[in-house]
Amino acid sequence: MKVAVIGGTGPQGLGIAKRFAIEGVEVIVGSRKEEKALTIVEETIEELKDYDLNIVGMANEDAAKEGDILILTVPLAAQKPTLEGIKEFCTDKIVLDATVPLETAIGGKPFRFIDLMEGSAAERTAKILDGTGAKVICAFCNISNSHLSNIPNEIDCDCLIAGDDKEAKEIATELINKLPGVKAIDTGILEKSRIIEKITPLLIGLNIKYRSHYGGLRITGIPQFED
Numbered sequence: 368m369k370v371a372v373i374g375g376t377g378p379q380g381l382g383i384a385k386r387f388a389i390e391g392v393e394v395i396v397g398s399r400k401e402e403k404a405l406t407i408v409e410e411t412i413e414e415l416k417d418y419d420l421n422i423v424g425m426a427n428e429d430a431a432k433e434g435d436i437l438i439l440t441v442p443l444a445a446q447k448p449t450l451e452g453i454k455e456f457c458t459d460k461i462v463l464d465a466t467v468p469l470e471t472a473i474g475g476k477p478f479r480f481i482d483l484m485e486g487s488a489a490e491r492t493a494k495i496l497d498g499t500g501a502k503v504i505c506a507f508c509n510i511s512n513s514h515l516s517n518i519p520n521e522i523d524c525d526c527l528i529a530g531d532d533k534e535a536k537e538i539a540t541e542l543i544n545k546l547p548g549v550k551a552i553d554t555g556i557l558e559k560s561r562i563i564e565k566i567t568p569l570l571i572g573l574n575i576k577y578r579s580h581y582g583g584l585r586i587t588g589i590p591q592f593e594d
Contacts, residue, residue: 371434382515
């Protein structure tokens with residue numbers, strides 16, 4: 368199974384790509400420009416030379432074409448054009464969307480949320496990809512870039528997911544649980560992404576207030592989510 372991280376040269380996307388590659392997952396790092404993806408991958412292989420990585424760089428369109436599971440990690444402003452550019456390659460694929468509608472998209476503060484007409488960024492993705500059969504899942508919204516880049520330490524954070532396709536969520540859960548310290552928590556239908564995405568600016572605000580980079584979320588007291 369190939370995982371393609373679309374917009375994977377930014378801090379979040381690259382952190383996700385590195386973590387999965389370390390766990391033995393075949394990873395494609397996508398970028399708007401192929402040259403940038405190739406350069407970032409070359410640097411990543413050198414940085415993580417103690418690990419046997421199966422990771423390559425491609426343009427976003429090629430990454431989407433080759434990937435079995437796609438992970439969208441772009442800012443809100445780039446969400447629509449990026450999805451329109453890869454839409455033809457999303458047919459019947461699982462698409463994990465990490466987009467969060469933060470006010471930074473319009474020059475505002477990172478701890479403020481933008482209400483979207485579609486309800487959430489993940490629902491916006493589902494609308495853009497409507498007709499392709501893509502199974503859209505909200506995921507990775509609440510895990511900080513600092514956690515992802517803090518290799519080889521475990522990620523002390525659960526990953527809340529939401530989506531309408533049960534089988535797709537089971538596959539996504541199995542993939543996400545490969546990350547050390549992370550547990551995927553299925554919160555329900557895709558509409559729940561409206562809540563998941565709003566947690567992110569809260570965590571950002573807490574990190575700013577308490578001068579941290581590792582604020583995260585753990586779900587407790589629910590037996591099926593406990594070890």
